[in-house]
Amino acid sequence: MTNPSLLILPGDGIGPEVMTEVRKIIDWFGAKRGLAFDVSEDLVGGCAYDKHGTPLHDDTMAKAQEVDAVLLGAVGGPQYDTLDFSVKPERGLLRLRKEMDLFSNLRPAQCFDALADFSSLKKDVVAGLDIMIVRELTSGVYFGEPRGIFEEGNERVGINTQRYTESEIARVARSAFDLAMKRDKRLCSMEKANVMESGILWREVVTEVGEDYPEVELSHMYADAGAMQLTRWPKQFDVIVTDNLFGDLLSDLAAMLTGSLGMLPSASLGAPMANGRPKALYEPVHGSAPDIAGQGKANPIACILSFAMALRYSFDQGEEAARLEGAIETVLADGLRTADLMGPKGGTPVSTSGMGDAIVSALDASL
Numbered sequence: 001m002t003n004p005s006l007l008i009l010p011g012d013g014i015g016p017e018v019m020t021e022v023r024k025i026i027d028w029f030g031a032k033r034g035l036a037f038d039v040s041e042d043l044v045g046g047c048a049y050d051k052h053g054t055p056l057h058d059d060t061m062a063k064a065q066e067v068d069a070v071l072l073g074a075v076g077g078p079q080y081d082t083l084d085f086s087v088k089p090e091r092g093l094l095r096l097r098k099e100m101d102l103f104s105n106l107r108p109a110q111c112f113d114a115l116a117d118f119s120s121l122k123k124d125v126v127a128g129l130d131i132m133i134v135r136e137l138t139s140g141v142y143f144g145e146p147r148g149i150f151e152e153g154n155e156r157v158g159i160n161t162q163r164y165t166e167s168e169i170a171r172v173a174r175s176a177f178d179l180a181m182k183r184d185k186r187l188c189s190m191e192k193a194n195v196m197e198s199g200i201l202w203r204e205v206v207t208e209v210g211e212d213y214p215e216v217e218l219s220h221m222y223a224d225a226g227a228m229q230l231t232r233w234p235k236q237f238d239v240i241v242t243d244n245l246f247g248d249l250l251s252d253l254a255a256m257l258t259g260s261l262g263m264l265p266s267a268s269l270g271a272p273m274a275n276g277r278p279k280a281l282y283e284p285v286h287g288s289a290p291d292i293a294g295q296g297k298a299n300p301i302a303c304i305l306s307f308a309m310a311l312r313y314s315f316d317q318g319e320e321a322a323r324l325e326g327a328i329e330t331v332l333a334d335g336l337r338t339a340d341l342m343g344p345k346g347g348t349p350v351s352t353s354g355m356g357d358a359i360v361s362a363l364d365a366s367l
């Protein structure tokens with residue numbers, strides 16, 4: 001049997017340094033658990049633009065379509081701010097999402113016990129928090145037409161279009177219901193049905209899909225109220241399903257409940273491929289953090305947890321994913337802290353690679 005294939009796209013800023021730590025973890029699973037991957041690496045984002053004049057080369061796009069899973073670091077940086085919109089680093093990421101048709105974006109927000117003091121909210125509000133945001137990722141206002149900046153009379157007008165078809169809503173709703181079935185069987189759908197027709201349709205279609213999931217308790221909330229409830233008492237939620245733009249906002253909000261953006265992974269999943277695995281791209285929720293790049297300050301945990309999600313969702317290795325998550329819990333409980341986790345209570349400061357090495361040791365100790 002051939003090994004499953006992984007395409008690694010470290011990207012820009014802190015992407016390459018956090019990915020170096022992920023490589024240590026991948027190597028560990030190959031050496032110690034007989035879980036070897038065929039790993040290839042390529043460029044995305046600003047670094048791809050520097051080399052090829054495009055944030056995603058066609059050859060890289062083709063490779064991403066072929067592999068069993070893509071693991072991405074982060075894209076972007078201030079040196080690319082003045083580039084034309086069509087070749088900005090983010091366009092590389094958006095092209096991957098769109099062409100791989102990764103419609104279901106899973107963004108867990110989990111509060112690790114060792115970090116419960118870290119949130120800007122009170123400890124009892126966030127301790128033990130474990131919610132999952134499912135964000136629609138390939139449609140909505142991110143991709144709707146018409147879009148652009150046009151002349152209208154004697155001024156310019158900027159236009160983006162929120163557009164959802166029934167099938168687009170139904171497929172992401174189904175993936176959220178499926179997840180809810182594996183969790184606490186509660187799903188909250190968020191839109192703005194009070195002001196947007198796309199929101200009215202969203203609510204109707206989610207309700208229809210819900211008829212196939214009688215065990216799941218479905219609720220609906222306007223997205224603004226949802227943001228408020230997420231900060232008031234986030235533990236009322238289990239799974240949240242929402243559109244592309246609301247999901248972008250609400251997932252950043254949910255991320256901060258847990259203390260640090262440096263902790264949160266994500267999975268972007270599409271339809272099953274011929275081998276039964278879903279098309280998949282895994283990436284940390286955080287960005288390229290150019291201000292700290294190359295200084296050994298970055299927290300590699302979000303990217304390592306993204307690999308844990310790959311083990312779980314692409315490779316059916318839930319137990320090994322839990323082993324990796326457990327190793328991370330161990331090092332946090334031991335007080336190891338990258339710069340972003342250095343809260344009022346202090347801890348033992350470690351560099352990016354120090355954190356990666358400690359997680360590898362904790363994995364060894366788990367055997």
Ligand code: IPM
Pocket residue numbers: 090093094248
């Ligand atoms: C995210 C990011 C992206 C988005 C950017 C980098 C294009 O904010 O993944 O949440 O807006 O989707």
Ligand code: MG
Pocket residue numbers: 248249252
């Ligand atoms: Mg975002």
